[in-house]
Amino acid sequence: xxxxxxxxxxxxxxxxxxxxxxxxxxxxxxxxxxxxxxxxxxxxxxxxxxxxxxxxxxxxxxxxxxxxxxxxxxxxxxxxxxxxxxxxxxxxxxxxxxxxxxxxxxxxxxxxxxxxxxxxxxxxxxxxxxxxxxxxxxxxxxxxxxxxxxxxxxxxxxxxxxxxxxxxxxxxxxxxxxxxxxx
Amino acid sequence: xxxxxxxxxxxxxxxxxxxxxxxxxxxxxxxxxxxxxxxxxxxxxxxxxxxxxxxxxxxxxxxxxxxxxxxxxxxxxxxxxxxxxxxxxxxxxxxxxxxxxxxxxxxxxxxxxxxxxxxxxxxxxxxxxxxxxxxxxxxxxxxxxxxxxxxxxxxxxxxxxxxxxxxxxxxxxxxxxxxxxxxxxxxxxxxxxxxxxxxxxxxxxxxxxxxxxxxxxxxxxxxxxxxxxxx
Numbered sequence: 194x195x196x197x198x199x200x201x202x203x204x205x206x207x208x209x210x211x212x213x214x215x216x217x218x219x220x221x222x223x224x225x226x227x228x229x230x231x232x233x234x235x236x237x238x239x240x241x242x243x244x245x246x247x248x249x250x251x252x253x254x255x256x257x258x259x260x261x262x263x264x265x266x267x268x269x270x271x272x273x274x275x276x277x278x279x280x281x282x283x284x285x286x287x288x289x290x291x292x293x294x295x296x297x298x299x300x301x302x303x304x305x306x307x308x309x310x311x312x313x314x315x316x317x318x319x320x321x322x323x324x325x326x327x328x329x330x331x332x333x334x335x336x337x338x339x340x341x342x343x344x345x346x347x348x349x350x351x352x353x354x355x356x357x358x359x360x361x362x363x364x365x366x367x368x369x370x371x372x373x374x375x376x
Numbered sequence: 377x378x379x380x381x382x383x384x385x386x387x388x389x390x391x392x393x394x395x396x397x398x399x400x401x402x403x404x405x406x407x408x409x410x411x412x413x414x415x416x417x418x419x420x421x422x423x424x425x426x427x428x429x430x431x432x433x434x435x436x437x438x439x440x441x442x443x444x445x446x447x448x449x450x451x452x453x454x455x456x457x458x459x460x461x462x463x464x465x466x467x468x469x470x471x472x473x474x475x476x477x478x479x480x481x482x483x484x485x486x487x488x489x490x491x492x493x494x495x496x497x498x499x500x501x502x503x504x505x506x507x508x509x510x511x512x513x514x515x516x517x518x519x520x521x522x523x524x525x526x527x528x529x530x531x532x533x534x535x536x537x538x539x540x541x542x543x544x545x546x547x548x549x550x551x552x553x554x555x556x557x558x559x560x561x562x563x564x565x566x567x568x569x570x571x572x573x574x575x576x577x578x579x580x581x582x583x584x585x586x587x588x589x590x591x592x593x594x595x596x597x598x599x600x601x602x603x604x605x606x607x
Contacts, residue, residue: 229392246404254408307383311393314384332381
């Protein structure tokens with residue numbers, strides 16, 4: 194049980210010295226999780242793959258800066274999310290949504306999501322509109338606070354909150370619709 | 377905490393349903409591999425030059441080592457060649473100066489470490505007796521060759537040379553008795569015997585040439601004037 198961190202430490206050290214096999218091992222270990230983060234953030238495969246590629250290249254080039262080899266996964270995830278945020282800031286026009294704040298207020302609702310297949314949830318998250326999709330992902334799956342999201346994306350905290358509730362509302366509507374159509 | 381958030385965070389791994397393209401890793405690897413420098417012509421030339429220097433240095437060291445070990449014997453051989461050359465080209469009758477035959481002095485002051493091989497002791501007696509037999513044979517041939525012309529003084533240089541060699545032989549033998557047999561002394565002794573044998577052969581040749589010249593120019597030999605060399 195305790196061997197996994199040791200193995201990863203040894204492999205990170207080898208990768209640090211430029212060992213291609215070690216790098217391949219790290220890629221195999223983390224590529225899927227990181228790709229799905231990118232995919233949910235960007236909404237399309239091409240951009241997700243570009244970001245994933247840049248993130249791994251950045252990670253391998255800066256591997257010597259990683260102090261604890263066992264923390265490679267968390268460190269890589271921060272690089273990936275930061276790349277996604279940088280991409281979002283470049284491609285999403287945020288100013289429009291400032292006007293839409295407080296349109297979606299939080300409401301108490303039954304736990305409708307518990308019976309929904311994860312594949313449907315994953316597909317609908319990817320299909321959310323730009324802006325609210327990134328905020329939903331950062332807040333729900335990456336556990337960013339609205340304050341941190343606001344600072345990262347250069348928007349106000351209230352915009353982050355309103356976009357999150359908009360995303361959540363859209364998600365529910367679309368999933369319910371999916372379930373009505375396909376059962 | 378938001379219940380939806382809590383639920384999705386607890387099942388985050390189950391949302392990882394997509395896989396990246398297969399070529400993605402190739403691109404990453406290509407861009408993160410350290411740049412391999414191609415083997416340039418300059419590199420090949422540098423390595424070839426280094427190899428040549430090493431080979432030459434090796435040959436130099438080998439040559440130096442060989443020269444050091446054989447310096448004494450080479451000295452004897454070269455002097456032998458000089459003396460032989462003198463005998464062949466210089467008319468013996470006109471030779472005023474004795475031919476210098478030098479065997480290196482016993483190396484009592486030599487700073488080189490003396491190595492004694494046990495097998496050289498065993499072969500010393502055999503070598504000595506073998507050379508002595510051949511030398512004595514050559515001596516007897518000379519002593520039994522009648523000379524029809526010139527005088528014994530005509531061949532004086534050869535006699536001096538052989539006497540000098542015999543002195544050197546005694547010196548080397550006494551040195552062997554004092555210090556024991558070494559490779560160096562054995563080399564000196566062998567060279568000396570060879571040199572002695574060569575000198576005797578040269579003397580025989582010169583005697584034959586002198587007799588032939590006399591026969592061709594003067595006709596029948598005068599038995600009264602005939603003499604034998606006591607060498």
